[in-house]
Amino acid sequence: LGDSLMQLEPRSPAATSALPSNGSNLTPSDVERCYEIGRVIGDGNFAEVRECRRRHDDQILAVKIVERSKLTGREHMMQNELSLLGSLCHPRVVQLLAHHHTQTHSYLVMELVGGGDLFEAISDRGRFSEAEAGLMVLDVSDALSYIHSKSIVHRDLKPENLLVEKVTAGVCRLKLGDFGLAMVVTEPVFTICGTPTYVAPEILRETGYGVAVDVWALGVILYILLCGFAPFRSRDRDQEELFKLIKQAQLHFPSPFWDSASEGAKGLVRSLLQSDPAARLTAEQTLQHTWVKAMASASKQRAPTGKSQRGVQTSAAESLTDQTAGSKITLRRCGELTARGQEEAKPALLQRQETTWLNHHPNRVFFSNQNTPMRSSHLQALHLQQQQTPSQRLSLSSATQTQQPSSIQRTKSAIHA
Incomplete structure (x- = not known):
């Protein structure tokens, strides 16, 4: 990511005082001296999000840990995100407090919003x-x-x-x-x-x-x-x-x-x-x-x-439950949706996936969870195979749903990685 991704000026004066100033040359032990990394609260294609405790003041935060090898060719995306987040300070926008970089990983330290999404x-x-x-x-x-x-x-x-x-x-x-x-x-x-x-x-x-x-x-x-x-x-x-x-x-x-x-x-x-x-x-x-x-x-x-x-x-x-047309939908706590009755009578509920689609080309190239380009000519077969709901994002990782009009898939994500 180069020198353009040095650590952000901390919002509080002592926030990163334990870290060397040359943030792009840190080691994992340097990061661990400043932050106690805790449990995973979210994961995605390029990163995982963990709770962390800032050691000098015991503040509980969230840290998004990005595996830099997975960003090869997409370094500009992180540069853009850091640049934008670093310029924002608003009570209704998640705050980026600092970021640090080792040879293999980047650490984005953010406020922890503890209520899920x-x-x-x-x-x-x-x-x-x-x-x-x-x-x-x-x-x-x-x-x-x-x-x-x-x-x-x-x-x-x-x-x-x-x-x-x-x-x-x-x-x-x-x-x-x-x-x-x-x-x-x-x-x-x-x-x-x-x-x-x-x-x-x-x-x-x-x-x-x-x-x-x-x-x-x-x-x-x-x-x-x-x-x-x-x-x-x-x-x-x-x-x-x-x-x-x-x-x-x-x-x-x-x-x-x-x-x-x-x-x-x-x-x-x-x-x-x-x-x-x-x-x-x-x-x-x-x-x-x-x-x-x-x-x-x-x-x-x-x-x-x-x-x-x-x-x-x-x-x-x-x-x-939905009693429309004599049918019943039950949302179980485990996140699975089962249905009995007439499927066509029921509205589709939400489904969480892990991929947002992005296309810079006129022939519409879509990216899957595995970051594999998928051309639009292949999408219909994939959708039929995966039994996707209308609200599902374009993804290759969803489980096949053979008897369900819709499904709700949960992830652990409290901060979308």
């Missing part, structure tokens, strides 16, 4: 009250407004990259993390990247895009928070059909899932999921939206009761 929360709860969802939208739009003011687009906003910070009275707040695909945008971007369920239509149209793609993704997340499934989904788990639906952007609020939702909530979803990015709300407008401010205020003022505004929410210890 939003994907896990959705898997446990199924859906949220409008008050809870409003507070989450407030947090995310606050983070997006901040980075957009710096002309930074995240490009991979999704529940896996939103970390849960548990505060007093059981209220959960969110922090934006994983800036691996983020970039400064000063003119329209044409690179195809993102995660299929959350990708904006202008990315798929290849007409050029900007920071508005993050707001579209926020709209998808809000829709999921309020009803438990994504707004655009292919019943046959077909990627091309999913993309067609996203480009059409015909939004529906099916009964009974949306029967109790307020017009304010539906109106905000419509404003965020506008096909034309120029007609879409900005992050700042979302932050100031009447429904968002009212719901966030209501959520802060009362302790959660486990009940929605107009009905009982499923708790983390209970099963998620």
Whole structure:
């Protein structure tokens, strides 16, 4: 990674005082003198995330340990992420405190957000009250407004990259993390990247895009928070059909899932999921939206009761059930989803994978977990083989699901590596 990846100036004066100043020539023992490395809390293609204790002040942090040999040819991606994170300081953005580099590994020291990620929360709860969802939208739009003011687009906003910070009275707040695909945008971007369920239509149209793609993704997340499934989904788990639906952007609020939702909530979803990015709300407008401010205020003022505004929410210890069309879905604590009844009657739930797709070429090269280029002509066979759900990212590592309409796969990731 060269001299450009020397250690970051620490946020606190003594944060890395135990380490030599020439951060690119450290040894593992140098790092261990400053940090006590603990348990694994997340892993990915290039890195694992562990808890760590900073020895000089006993502060518990997170450290993302990157195996540098796996970044060969992609060193610029880490340089970009470190450069962007080093320039950000906001309460709703995960903070990078320092980074250090040995001959074989890089260590990114970050604040520890101890509540897991939003994907896990959705898997446990199924859906949220409008008050809870409003507070989450407030947090995310606050983070997006901040980075957009710096002309930074995240490009991979999704529940896996939103970390849960548990505060007093059981209220959960969110922090934006994983800036691996983020970039400064000063003119329209044409690179195809993102995660299929959350990708904006202008990315798929290849007409050029900007920071508005993050707001579209926020709209998808809000829709999921309020009803438990994504707004655009292919019943046959077909990627091309999913993309067609996203480009059409015909939004529906099916009964009974949306029967109790307020017009304010539906109106905000419509404003965020506008096909034309120029007609879409900005992050700042979302932050100031009447429904968002009212719901966030209501959520802060009362302790959660486990009940929605107009009905009982499923708790983390209970099963998620859907009685539609005489069928029943049960979400087990082990993370497996079993189903009985009519598959086509049930909405697809979320599925976590480990790969986001990125394409710099007009013939659409997709990257798998094994970092093997996969051309689009082979994708359909892979999708059929893997029984992918619409919200699944392009990946070769998912287990085959032969009798399930959808599945939820958990990983240990609290910080997407």
